[in-house]
Amino acid sequence: MFQIADGISLCKVNHSERKYFDELVPLKTGTSYNSYIVRGTEKTALIDASYPQTASEFFRQIEGLERLDYIVANHGEQDHSGLLPEIMRRYPNAKLLTNAKCRGLILDAMSLDESRVETVDESSSYDLGGKTLKFYMAPWVHWPDTMFTFVPETRVLFTCDFLGAHSTLDACFAPEDESTLAAAKTYYAEIMMPYRAHCAKYIKLVREIDPLVICPSHGSAYDNPEFILRAYEAWTADSCKKLAAIPYVSMYGNSVKMAEYLSEKLSERGVSTVMVDVVNGDLGEYLKAIVDAGAIVYASSVVLAFPHPAMANIVYLTNLLKPKAKYFAVIGSLGWGGMLVKRITDMLATSKPELIGDVVAKGKPTAEDFARLSALAQTIAERLA
Ligand SMILES: Cc1cc2nc3c(=O)[nH]c(=O)nc-3n(C[C@H](O)[C@H](O)[C@H](O)COP(=O)(O)O)c2cc1C
Ligand SMILES: [Fe+2]
Ligand SMILES: [Fe+2]
Incomplete structure (x- = not known):
């Protein structure tokens, strides 16, 4: 006592x-x-x-x-x-x-x-x-x-x-x-x-x-x-930090490479990032980040035509917790087909953030995919300015 x-x-x-x-x-x-x-x-x-x-x-x-x-x-x-x-x-x-x-x-x-x-x-x-x-x-x-x-x-x-x-x-x-x-x-x-x-x-x-x-x-x-x-x-408060939370899951390294590149490009533009491995990482770090973040970027590979289940769990939880971030983006990699962006967007239906970009590579990301990631970093930086 x-x-x-x-x-x-x-x-x-x-x-x-x-x-x-x-x-x-x-x-x-x-x-x-x-x-x-x-x-x-x-x-x-x-x-x-x-x-x-x-x-x-x-x-x-x-x-x-x-x-x-x-x-x-x-x-x-x-x-x-x-x-x-x-x-x-x-x-x-x-x-x-x-x-x-x-x-x-x-x-x-x-x-x-x-x-x-x-x-x-x-x-x-x-x-x-x-x-x-x-x-x-x-x-x-x-x-x-x-x-x-x-x-x-x-x-x-x-x-x-x-x-x-x-x-x-x-x-x-x-x-x-x-x-x-x-x-x-x-x-x-x-x-x-x-x-x-x-x-x-x-x-x-x-x-x-x-x-x-x-x-x-x-x-x-x-x-x-x-x-x-x-x-x-x-x-x-309604105001957000110039911060992007980037939860990621990657089976063969493609999606995480894209997430790391985006994070680097965001940092160059004055947006800090918190990358969290949603399978092996600390969920608490992600939750703390989304208290302040202005944008959330979901980075996932496609599994059986859907986002990886570990990412689905994070997107579902984020939708329930209703962080103040107004913007989200989806990046990741697939082999032959699947609806990564639509499935994630649908899962955010009740919290309704705005989709401000997506980059989905086929297999390993190409130079063109990296260029699109740079452009996405620019869009995010402008929205969070
Ligand atoms: C169990 C399993 C299921 C998969 N299902 C799909 C699928 O339905 N559609 C597709 O396009 N790719 C599918 N893939 C392929 C991965 O999405 C693809 O290899 C992707 O490049 C992996 O990205 P990563 O390196 O970030 O994990 C599947 C892969 C695995 C291992
Ligand atoms: Fe309680
Ligand atoms: Fe309690």
Whole structure:
């Protein structure tokens, strides 16, 4: 347990062995599930219940907690609400406080005594004795049920998934360094980026609330909110960097040669690039790049008339995550035929970026293909200028 502020402590349960989140995104160092204990002179509250798979560590950390009056569920997902039934069994006097949407999701997901659930909204206020619980509804970061809890007396804001990071650092407060930013940025890309406009709105809300400390339920807390708020303001802004993300897959080296050439030509024109091998590389590097990139260039060979399946996976995921890049291009190589450009374009149908060029070589790229790649670099540089 870590001390966050007077009467507020952090119960940080690290899950270092966890390899994937949502069976989708690889975790470099696992993640943490954070809960917070708020003690008033009269009553005690737990903010966010933890994850069943790491239950023993959670209960070990809260061992000395004799009394629990309230459990706040800011979000119904299992990693923050999965332990509710067991916590409510062990603390039979505790009431569950949550908003109407979250209440529904929790009751769909687990069996609870409904008479112990109290529905809260922005007008609700729970006095713990010298500490008050207030609530701000913040739907869609990243489920429709999400809310923040605030303790005005200490100005501590509990944002659950919002502003979190998959990190297992043994630290109460996140150091203000590159590794903190990298973990927060990858997390933003995977979980929050599809809701970029909502994130921008709630960053403004957080600024209005003006907390001294921000306490998310993954990673470490922020005792200088400015650090994470500024980062989010840059990530959620409409403006892009002069940066092209180039995910690639190549069985025999043709498509990757084209990607490398394009990358060189882009650099010569002042556009930086992030090339990521989508089979052997780090998906997190790609996700971080598309937070800022102005263009994405998919480089793939053709397999059974379609883009290589590893590329299809990336294109599909990118379409879901809705990065702010307005432009995309397709390059790659085929042997005899297939619809590389059309298939990739079709897969981007809901995020609708604009196709600004394609170069598909037959076998190894020819001088003419390289000339077309130079022209594509020029087009990209002009669009990102
Ligand atoms: C399993 C497999 C399936 C393929 N299917 C197609 C295809 O349907 N259409 C086509 O034009 N080329 C097909 N090819 C050929 C590759 O697209 C071609 O060799 C290309 O130049 C490889 O580019 P790379 O070196 O970037 O992997 C296939 C190759 C393999 C290994
Ligand atoms: Fe969540
Ligand atoms: Fe979560």
